[in-house]
Amino acid sequence: YKILSNLMGTVAPGPGGPMGPLIPGIPEGPRGPGSPLIPGTPLTPCGPTGPGRPGSPAWPVSPFGPGKPGCPLGPARPCSPGYPGFPSNPGRPRSPLAPGSPGRPAGPVSPLGPGRPFSPGKPLSP
Secondary structure (H helix, E strand, C coil): CHHHHHHHCCCCCCCCCCCCCCCCCCCCCCCCCCCCCCCCCCCCCCCCCCCCCCCCCCCCCCCCCCCCCCCCCCCCCCCCCCCCCCCCCCCCCCCCCCCCCCCCCCCCCCCCCCCCCCCCCCCCCC
16 A cells, blocks of 8 residues: 555645635623622711800000000101122124125227117106
C-alpha cells in the first residue's frame, strides 16, 4: 500500500461546497425585576432654639448732667509732598547714517537738440 501511494502521489483537495444557511441565535430573554429599595434611616427632628445671650448693660448716667459740646474740628494738615520721580532713562545714541550710493551717470545728449516744452493741459470740465 505504501509503494502504491508513493507511485500514485497525494490527492489534492477539491473545491469546497457553498456555505450553508445561518443558524438563528438564541433570543435574549426578558430582564428580571430589580432589587427593592433599601429604606433610609428617619430624620431626627431638631430641638427647640435656645435663649439668646444677654445684652451688655447700659452706661451709667453722669450725676453732673449732660456734657458740654466738643470743640470744632481744627484745620486739616497739609498733604505731604510726594516722592521725587525717577530720573528718565537716557535714549540710545543715534546710529550714524551710512553714506548714500553714488548717482547714475547722465544720459547722452539728444542729437536733435533740446526738446519742446510741455503744452498746458485742457481745463477740467465742471
